Amino acid sequence: MKILSAEFVTSAAAGGRADGIPADRLAHIAFAGRSNVGKSTLLNALARRKIARTSAAPGKTRLANIYRLNVEGGPGGPGTWGVYFVDLPGYGYARGGGDSAAELAAVAKAYFEAGSGSERTNRATLLLIDSRHPGLESDTQAARWLDAFGGGRQVVATKIDKLSRSERVRNLKELERIFGCAPLPVSAAGGEGLDELWRLIARVARDQRP
Ligand code: GTP
Ligand code: MG
Numbered sequence: 001m002k003i004l005s006a007e008f009v010t011s012a013a014a015g016g017r018a019d020g021i022p023a024d025r026l027a028h029i030a031f032a033g034r035s036n037v038g039k040s041t042l043l044n045a046l047a048r049r050k051i052a053r054t055s056a057a058p059g060k061t062r063l064a065n066i067y068r069l070n071v072e073g074g075p076g077g078p079g080t081w082g083v084y085f086v087d088l089p090g091y092g093y094a095r096g097g098g099d100s101a102a103e104l105a106a107v108a109k110a111y112f113e114a115g116s117g118s119e120r121t122n123r124a125t126l127l128l129i130d131s132r133h134p135g136l137e138s139d140t141q142a143a144r145w146l147d148a149f150g151g152g153r154q155v156v157a158t159k160i161d162k163l164s165r166s167e168r169v170r171n172l173k174e175l176e177r178i179f180g181c182a183p184l185p186v187s188a189a190g191g192e193g194l195d196e197l198w199r200l201i202a203r204v205a206r207d208q209r210p
Contacts (some may be wrong), residue, residue: 001074001198006047009084011063012111021111021205022066027205028084032108032146033128034138035090038158038188043067043085044126045188046197052087064088064111075202083205086111092138105145112149124152124204126197131157131185132167134174143179154181161187 010020031039035190065087072080088108125146129139134157135186146153157175160168168185175183184200186193 003048003087004070004072004080006049006051006067006069008051009068010065011065020066022068022084026068026082026084027122027124027201028086029204030086030088030108030125031110031200032088032125032142032153033090033158034092034130034136037090037128037130039043039090039128040087041188042126042158042186042197043087045191045194046201047085064108075199076206079111079206081202083201091142092136122204122207124154124199126152127157127179127185128156128158128180129175129183131160131163131171131175131183134171135178135197140178155181155183156193156197157183157185159189160185160192161190163200 033039040054042050044050067085070082184193
């Protein structure tokens with residue numbers, strides 16, 4: 001698989017209108033999760049170049065940033081195909097806790113609503129969860145909020161390189177129990193799980209070609 005290009009397309013601000021969101025037939029893969037969970041880093045690892053800004057300080061990405069990738073080959077066979085990656089702002093950053101579902105809603109509602117009720121776009125949401133911290137209230141709230149939109153979510157367990165073998169087994173099991181589906185363990189640092197994630201992305205993105 002070759003990534004021919006990966007480019008920034010547009011930003012959608014919190015509470016803003018959905019005007020600039022691309023409305024062609026390409027699939028959208030949204031990256032959702034707590035601030036600092038590793039959304040932008042994972043996006044860059046998949047794109048194999050640094051297109052999204054990352055930071056050790058949480059709350060870096062305050063806009064939904066949309067990128068377009070053009071890919072040749074890969075899962076699903078030969079041919080050129082495209083997909084949008086959507087780096088959603090992280091939730092759970094506001095001091096004093098707060099309602100993470102409301103926070104996610106504030107920034108992501110326009111984005112999610114822009115595609116609902118229309119057949120134009122295949123989409124999937126990757127709900128990123130720090131594999132060291134399964135079961136945080138903010139993450140279960142966000143999962144419930146996403147489920148209300150339908151369209152499917154895949155739980156991705158990030159920073160798996162930081163866990164010992166026994167923690168890994170325990171935490172992945174815990175995530176499956178809480179979210180009702182097997183999480184996909186990934187490490188943007190070590191590369192684990194990236195091929196499997198590309199397979200998932202290709203399934204969503206390449207299914208709907210006319
Ligand atoms: P916001 O934009 O604030 O919502 O954060 P984000 O989810 O985009 O997180 P970001 O990608 O900026 O990563 C946060 C920190 O986690 C950075 O210091 C990354 O280097 C680190 N990080 C991300 N992925 C991994 C990983 O797979 N392994 C390890 N060890 N560190 C990671
Ligand atoms: Mg980010």
